[in-house]
Amino acid sequence: MRKPRIEVEKFINVKGKIMFFGEKKPLTAIETTKVLDVFKLMKKRDKRLVILTDQDKYHIKGIIATSDICHFLLKGESCEYCSKFPSHYYQIYEQPISVLARARPVIKLHHETPLFIGVHIMNEQNIGMLPLIDKDSDLIGIITERHIAFLLADTKQNLEVKVKDIMTPNVITCTPSQTIGDALHIICEKGFRRIPVVENGNLVGYFTVKDLLRYFIQDGVVKLFQDHNVDPIFHEKLNSIMVRPVITIDPEAAITQCASVLKKKSIGGLPVVEDDKLVGIITEHDIVRAMAISQS
Known part of the structure; x- marks a missing residue:
């Protein structure tokens, strides 16, 4: 049986700029930061995702999610360095965080993209976060599933979906x-x-x-x-x-x-x-x- 649809367009301007619904100061880490330091930063900020950047903190180099960390801890083979030293976890903790980044394209959106396009991309690509960039491809924010789901908490509309x-x-x-x-x-x-x-x-x-x-x-x-x-x-x-x-x-x-x-x-x-x-x-x-x- 097909699941009902949440008609969010009834109470939200889904054609509005996606940055309006997102977060302007996402958690970032320079790609040369030590693995353990990034883990501690994620804990301190209570985040499950961190965007890796260059030294200027503008250009996106990758994304590390807690799921990447779990795969590394389980298999010790998420990267070339890990496969060489699968039992020496502490040595990995001292390496730059970039060694844990799995090879995958980072899907980014311009910050003025309409919200409905962002939701469509998330659903089509089965991803939980999109970095938001300006015309120079500099990172200026993010939109996550959590930002979008929380929009329902602010509505007074009587949605029939249970x-x-x-x-x-x-x-x-x-x-x-x-x-x-x-x-x-x-x-x-x-x-x-x-x-x-x-x-x-x-x-x-x-x-x-x-x-x-x-x-x-x-x-x-x-x-x-x-x-x-x-x-x-x-x-x-x-x-x-x-x-x-x-x-x-x-x-x-x-x-x-x-x-x-x-x-x-x-x-x-x-x-x-x-x-x-x-x-x-x-x-x-x-x-x-x-x-x-x-x-x-």
Whole structure:
């Protein structure tokens, strides 16, 4: 059955300049900055993406996402340097962040591009962020799925779309006794950014790729990497990093209510619970995917 569409054009000027809806000061790092320093910067700013730039901080050289970091930590082969020294993680931490950048084109938009085009590109390319540039191709901002999803939180319009209409059912979960290594495998293989944690059929926590990043830059973990004592790092149980208590939402809730909770808590997703049972998950990605914006 086809999912309903969120008719966002009814309350937002979708032909408006995309920069108006985005962020003017995105997180950036010069491509020669050390890997560990960038990880710490991402934690401090609570960001899952960083744009790599040249020394002048204007020209885009690449993008590093927490998913790239997870792939590196899992396989140690995200780049030429990593493949040569797969067990020497701490040596990688001391390398320039550019060594973790996977070869892929960076899709950019002019800052005056209409919003509906940006949403269309995100959905067509299955990406969660677009750098915004000026006429000289200098970086001046970004637009993300989160910026777009949060627009629903500010509307008074009565949208008929409910959480159950666009949520992802059949959720992949973990248990508290599974390990950090297990979590990395699931995130990298399934492509998810957040995983609920279930025990005896009950939702007891969740974790995200940002929680994993915070774990991997803890002083104790970095010291283990430095000593090449990797096994304890990946055998750590998920109950040590999972978030609790869990903020949830009902499947019958309006999508605007969901967006309001996401914005208020500054989070990107919510487990969907009915009669104390996990029945799905809804994320900013699901919301933007439902915005097949009309161009008329």
